[in-house]
Amino acid sequence: MTFSKRLEIAMKESGYTQGSLAKAVGMAQSSVWKLVSGGAQGSRKIVDIAKVLGVRPEWLSDGSEPMRIDGAHPLPVDLALSTESDFYRVDVLDIQASAGPGTFVSTDFIERIRAIEYTNEQAASLFGNRPADTVKLITVRGDSMEGTINPGDDVFVDMAVTQFDGDGIYVFVFGNTLHIKRLQMQGNKLIVISDNQRYRDWHISQSDEDQFFIMAKVLLRQSIDYKRFW
Incomplete structure (x- = not known):
């Protein structure tokens, strides 16, 4: 799973839009767009973003489990990635x-x-x-x-x-x-x-x-x- 997909999942679960996340973290809207769309693979604000979204920075950065400190990491069905390699x-x-x-x-x-x-x-x-x-x-x-x-x-x-x-x-x-x-x-x-x-x-x-x-x-x-x- 890519960084942009993990960020998308965390935003969806936490109820943040790109605009509200940008405001909460103190980033430009265009910078959040780059992260969500895959145009950038990380950010110097990774710790701040993770804190706002309630996830572990390690998970957001490279996928290291668990997603949250309590170990819970539900994945909404509508965000699940297709596993079909074709x-x-x-x-x-x-x-x-x-x-x-x-x-x-x-x-x-x-x-x-x-x-x-x-x-x-x-x-x-x-x-x-x-x-x-x-x-x-x-x-x-x-x-x-x-x-x-x-x-x-x-x-x-x-x-x-x-x-x-x-x-x-x-x-x-x-x-x-x-x-x-x-x-x-x-x-x-x-x-x-x-x-x-x-x-x-x-x-x-x-x-x-x-x-x-x-x-x-x-x-x-x-x-x-x-x-x-x-």
């Missing part, structure tokens, strides 16, 4: 990334609502060797990427990519808004490009870094067909 499970997140002027980031905006299962062979052809914990499915709103990604399309994203790693389409937060745009490095500026030419490009400079956080990189669009970006 399936690759992709979580569908309750979030709409904006291909437009941006979606306001609320404090509780990401929850897992369902999952899609693929055979390992299907997953390998779609996602390469990426682990299932890092691949998520989200819905796109807005038309600034129209022609490449249309309003209402679903996109598969790699949550392990939280830094710019070359030209491509990314899901990112800038200020208090969530975007899905093409990013391209030009000199020392990161250019934000909308594939729909009705929208102007804009840029993110080094002075803006404290407002900018990459959440994921887009892998595939799912509409009538798949469109590969890697």
Whole structure:
């Protein structure tokens, strides 16, 4: 069981959402998102998180039993992982990334609502060797990427990519808004490009870094067909 799954279980049992946990521990909402979605495999706040959720830090960190000091570690049925090794499970997140002027980031905006299962062979052809914990499915709103990604399309994203790693389409937060745009490095500026030419490009400079956080990189669009970006 992965760190993100243990955290998800502890949050579910303790009644915490991502927003309420972030507030209780004193973390940014985006940092909790990374932990729950598998984009990060640990945190310097692990002891504080464990204390808030009422679990042992050792269990949360590496799975060392028991889960709680009293030894009780019930696992809710709806969070139980499939033990079938022949399936690759992709979580569908309750979030709409904006291909437009941006979606306001609320404090509780990401929850897992369902999952899609693929055979390992299907997953390998779609996602390469990426682990299932890092691949998520989200819905796109807005038309600034129209022609490449249309309003209402679903996109598969790699949550392990939280830094710019070359030209491509990314899901990112800038200020208090969530975007899905093409990013391209030009000199020392990161250019934000909308594939729909009705929208102007804009840029993110080094002075803006404290407002900018990459959440994921887009892998595939799912509409009538798949469109590969890697």
